[in-house]
Amino acid sequence: MNGPVRPYVITGGRSRPTRTDLAIESLVSALPGPLGLPEPPALPEHVLLNREHRRILGLCHSLLSVAEVAAHLGLPLGVVKVLVGDLWDLGAVQVLPPVPQAERLPTTLLEEVLVGLRQLR
């Protein structure tokens, strides 16, 4: 698959991620494994790893946000969400969801952001 391809072709016609909780600031990194890829039997029928899936796995050997993945690969955000969702379903990547989801009180979180910014100023 060389050259430009319309986004819906890359995602197999899907425009929604299989996991709805992927945000643009969710952090992604490939999980170790054979070539960072799952064994073929783990692949659901409708999902075949395409070139863009492999590019994501190649890029994400360390932590990057979904937005950074999209920017570095030159793909629309929506497409990257679908593809990262596939890789997540397959257990090929770990995804760290955005922070302010119940695990920390906003006040504590805001204080942590504030302290961090003041130190960097």
Next chain:
Amino acid sequence: MASANSAEAPASRPSGPQYLPSSVQGAVKILVTGPFGVGKTTLVGSLSEITPLRTEETMTAASSGVDDLTGRGDKTTTTVALDFGRITLNSRLALYLFGTPGQQRFWPLWDDLSRGALGAIAMVDLRRPDESFDVLGRLEEQRIPFAVAVNTFPDTPSYPEEELRSALDVLPEVPILYCDARDRRQSYDLLIDFVDHLHRSSLLELQP
């Protein structure tokens, strides 16, 4: 980033990914919004530890209502560019700053972009404040905590705060802050003042 005209210049092509430390456990985000040319990308660039990146989101909307002059109910697709930057706050936490267009036609994207955001910085150019009315109204409707950030271009007129507050029609609890978005120090002070405001508001909410 020397002139106001570069405010919305395309972010540089990525030179290569700058990865987060593996100790980072999650990220938070703040939106930087406002009309075209107000200096969103400049502010993001002054604050970001990485060269600001650009990504695109495709927005598909059924062209119903006022825009549908054909009567065929076709879908329209618009591409929206988002410039963004990053600050690693400590070994565990990263902050992303997303430059988000404020014009009404981009609102279908807002639900997704604003979900989970700590808040939004609404930039205003006082030479054309009316261009910010849409976005200020939208932030109020969506109940996103925000501050007004006046980008102080060299020929920005100055007004007493009460006059400005009344002209922009923002509530007393919304801070009005000033900043030359080209200046890193001023941009940091702006961001710190905003997060400080969010923090103090959250403490007030905790009180019985």
